[in-house]
Every structure is written in structure tokens, then in C-alpha cells.
Amino acid sequence: MKGQNFVDRIVASSRRHSSRVVLALDVVADESSQLLERALSLVRRLSPYIATVKLNYHLLLPLNLAEIKEIVDLAHDHDLQVIADLKLNDIASTNLIASDYLWRAGFDAVIANPFVGYEGGLEPVIKRAHEMRKGVILLVYMSHKGAREGYGLTVLDDDNEKKKIYELFIKRAIKWRVDGIVVGGTDLKILSSIASRTKGELLIFSPGIGAQGGNAVKAVRSGADFIIIGRSIIFSEDPVSTLVEINKKTSFN
Ligand code: XMP
Numbered sequence: 001m002k003g004q005n006f007v008d009r010i011v012a013s014s015r016r017h018s019s020r021v022v023l024a025l026d027v028v029a030d031e032s033s034q035l036l037e038r039a040l041s042l043v044r045r046l047s048p049y050i051a052t053v054k055l056n057y058h059l060l061l062p063l064n065l066a067e068i069k070e071i072v073d074l075a076h077d078h079d080l081q082v083i084a085d086l087k088l089n090d091i092a093s094t095n096l097i098a099s100d101y102l103w104r105a106g107f108d109a110v111i112a113n114p115f116v117g118y119e120g121g122l123e124p125v126i127k128r129a130h131e132m133r134k135g136v137i138l139l140v141y142m143s144h145k146g147a148r149e150g151y152g153l154t155v156l157d158d159d160n161e162k163k164k165i166y167e168l169f170i171k172r173a174i175k176w177r178v179d180g181i182v183v184g185g186t187d188l189k190i191l192s193s194i195a196s197r198t199k200g201e202l203l204i205f206s207p208g209i210g211a212q213g214g215n216a217v218k219a220v221r222s223g224a225d226f227i228i229i230g231r232s233i234i235f236s237e238d239p240v241s242t243l244v245e246i247n248k249k250t251s252f253n
Contacts, residue, residue: 006109006135007179007203010081010226014051018251020220021243022083022205023050024230025071026058035059036067040074042234047078049243054228055107056085065105072106081108087139088112088125095125109135111182114169115150118176126176135179140194141166143184143208170194174201184208185219185227195223220250 004012014020023046027038039059053075059068072082084107088095099110110129112122126136141151153165166183173181183194185206195204206224208214210232219227227250236242 005130005133005179006081009108010052010135010203013079013081014226015252016079017048017051019049019051019243019247020224020226020250020252021050021233021246022052022054022226022228023233024054024056024085024207024228026056026230026234028058032062032067035062036070039071042239043071043074043078043080046233046239046243047075047080049240049247050080051226052081052083054083054085060084060086065101069105076106082106083108083135083137084110086110086112088122089116091116092120092122092124095122096128099125099129103129103132103134107134109137109179111137111139112178114138114140114172118172122176126178130177137180137182137203137205138169138173138176138178140169140173140181141183141187141190143186143206143212143214147184147187166190166194170197170202174198179203180205180225182207182228183224184212185214185216185222185224186212188218188222191219191224192222199223216246217249 025039027035029035029038075082084102088110102110129136141147151166154162155165157163180203182205183191186208203225204223205226205228206219207228209216209227209229216227233239233242
């Protein structure tokens with residue numbers, strides 16, 4: 001897989017595993033040693049049934065970089081890509097420090113917030129990521145109800161026309177040449193309208209499936225390339241069967 005960029009790598013591993021599922025490894029435990037063990041054990045057990053692993057603050061805050069790298073390395077050993085869900089949201093110099101730590105830990109892609117803008121915000125992160133064949137995924141419309149208060153705002157574009165702010169984010173995602181976008185799988189009207197404008201240009205990652213009320217099959221039919229799922233797999237009595245069922249209904253054929 002060396003030499004391939006993030007998009008090629010994630011699409012290839014997703015097809016090899018016959019799964020569109022990005023597992024949100026949102027493990028909780030009282031002790032951080034338990035967190036690491038639980039995370040590693042979930043990756044070992046579920047790797048044949050998922051496309052990718054996503055790490056969020058659940059692990060990024062309590063674990064040290066060496067422990068995080070252990071999870072990332074294990075995921076790579078099992079032919080999985082690994083996404084850092086930091087929702088990067090700061091000035092360029094800080095964003096670069098954060099993303100450099102992530103790349104050193106072996107992550108393949110990072111989620112970032114387009115609200116911070118390009119110049120002095122995300123530009124150097126995107127450029128450095130691509131030099132290293134890493135990916136950047138932009139938040140375009142989040143999965144929770146309150147998303148409409150920010151990502152659903154109506155604004156004036158450069159031509160003084162009224163637009164939803166997420167419509168501007170789509171244009172920026174294409175112009176900035178990022179690798180994918182996050183669009184919640186909970187509002188299917190917005191998801192399908194965004195998918196119709198980005199088809200073939202950007203991968204769509206849809207969270208909000210299961211615990212937040214979204215439906216995997218409907219999200220994929222509405223244009224999601226990948227579905228991000230956490231609690232309804234991790235806390236399922238039988239995570240393997242849950243995944244097999246989801247994959248049967250949402251994989252590529
Ligand atoms: P659940 O348990 O709800 O977990 O299946 C979902 C995971 O995805 C994160 N999440 C989001 N990440 N944009 C993101 O980048 C979103 O709109 C979004 N909604 C949920 C959530 O933090 C958890 O890790």
C-alpha cells in the first residue's frame with residue numbers, strides 16, 4: 001500500500017473487508033490501562049468486518065502517544081486505515097503541531113473544521129498532509145440536532161446570494177482539494193443534496209448511525225461512502241453479528 005494516497009488506501013481496504021464501516025473506537029473505562037486493552041482487543045476482534053478505525057478524545061486524551069501508536073500500528077497490521085477525529089479548529093501553527101503529532105503516531109487522516117478558513121488556518125495542514133500521503137476530511141454538516149444552528153446557517157456568498165453555509169463548505173472542500181467530508185447520516189435530505197454535488201470528487205463519511213437515530217442503509221442510499229458508527233457496535237452484545245448485518249445491507253454489490 002506504500003505509494004498510495006489516503007483515498008486509494010481507504011477505498012481499497014474497505015473493498016477488501018467488504019465494509020463501509022468506520023468504527024468509532026469510543027471506548028470508556030475507569031483506568032487508562034483498561035482503555036488501551038479494550039481498544040486493542042476491539043481492533044483485533046472486529047478488524048475483518050470494518051473498513052477503518054476512528055479515534056476520538058475518548059482515547060486521544062487519556063492515552064499517551066506511544067499507547068496511541070500501539071493502537072494505530074495494530075490497526076495497520078490488520079489492513080485498516082486510522083482517522084483522528086480532533087475536529088482541528090485553530091490557527092495554522094497550532095494545527096500543524098497537532099497534525100505532526102498525529103502523523104508521527106501513524107494516523108492516516110485527520111478531521112478538521114472548515115470554519116477556521118484556509119489562509120493561516122488549514123492550508124499548511126492540507127499541504128503537509130498531502131506531501132505525506134495523508135488525508136484531511138472536513139466537517140460539512142454534523143449529525144446532531146444543533147448542527148443546524150451552525151452548519152445550517154444561511155449566509156451571503158461572494159456574489160451576495162443567500163446560501164446555506166454547508167453549501168459554501170462543499171465548494172471550499174473541493175477547492176482546497178481535501179480528501180473527504182463529514183456529513184451527518186441523520187438528515188437524509190441534506191445528505192443526498194450534498195452527495196449529488198460532490199459525487200466522484202469527495203468521499204462522504206456519515207456519522208449519527210444507530211445511537212443518534214440514523215439508519216445505515218438509508219445513509220448509504222442517500223450517498224454516504226462510509227458510515228461512522230460507535231456506540232451501537234461497541235456496546236452491542238454481539239458486535240460481530242451487528243457488523244455482519246450492517247455489512248450485508250450496505251456493502252458494495
Ligand atoms: P456514535 O456512538 O454516535 O459515535 O455512533 C459517532 C462518533 O462520531 C463522532 N461524531 C462526529 N464526528 N462529525 C464528526 O466529525 C460529526 O458530525 C459527528 N457526529 C458524531 C462522535 O464524536 C463519535 O466519535
